[in-house]
Amino acid sequence: MKKFSFARFRSVPQKLNLGISKAKEVHEDFDKLKEQAARNQRELQETVELLRTVSKQYEELESAYYALLQLIAETLPKQEMLLQSYELVQKTRQDLEEALKKHDVERFSPIVGDSVPRDKCKAVGQIETDRFFPGSVARVISEGMRIRKNGRILVFPAVLESVAPSGKKPLAQGAIDIEAQHERERRSAGGEQ
Numbered sequence: 001m002k003k004f005s006f007a008r009f010r011s012v013p014q015k016l017n018l019g020i021s022k023a024k025e026v027h028e029d030f031d032k033l034k035e036q037a038a039r040n041q042r043e044l045q046e047t048v049e050l051l052r053t054v055s056k057q058y059e060e061l062e063s064a065y066y067a068l069l070q071l072i073a074e075t076l077p078k079q080e081m082l083l084q085s086y087e088l089v090q091k092t093r094q095d096l097e098e099a100l101k102k103h104d105v106e107r108f109s110p111i112v113g114d115s116v117p118r119d120k121c122k123a124v125g126q127i128e129t130d131r132f133f134p135g136s137v138a139r140v141i142s143e144g145m146r147i148r149k150n151g152r153i154l155v156f157p158a159v160l161e162s163v164a165p166s167g168k169k170p171l172a173q174g175a176i177d178i179e180a181q182h183e184r185e186r187r188s189a190g191g192e193q
Contacts (some may be wrong), residue, residue, distance in 0.1 A: 100145065109143045109157045112136075120144075122156040128165040138162035 110121050113132050127138045137159045144157035 104148045105145055105154065106148045107143045108146055109140045110137045110159060112138065112140060116159060116161050120153060120156070121159050123161040124158045125160050126163045127160045129162050130165055132162040134162055134164045136162050 110117055113136055115133075115136050116123055121137075121144065124141060129138055132138055139160040141158040141160060144153060145155040146153045
């Protein structure tokens, strides 16, 4: 066997030395590129996940959008039907009022604060209040109808009668009269009787 002697290879040719340093630079550049590729891969995966999330949210938003459009589309015909019904009711109400007016029928109601006129209205309930004297009209629930010429009542107005609150004294008569006067003035300004 032949022995190798390292003496021969001690001096590395200049060209070979340049090749080794170039190889090191290339190897370092390769490592840097490899790290950059790994970073790019991670960023790409994060971007893909983000796009999946955005896509899912878009699908949910699109679904909600179409559900809202469907609800609006279903509501419109119902609203139109209600509007037609309302117009029909208004027309019927107007026709009935005109018919009553032709026969000299008018609306009327008792004055809030006055004593309940038992022969001219119907007390449908009571309300505890210290604003009015007990036995007076506390609130008019619905107006009545009567013939203007002879005062014959066709429909009695419905009222709530005032009663003293439990444990309290009723309002002084002077305050009741002032309250009743204000109510009369308000009604007469509106043309009601």
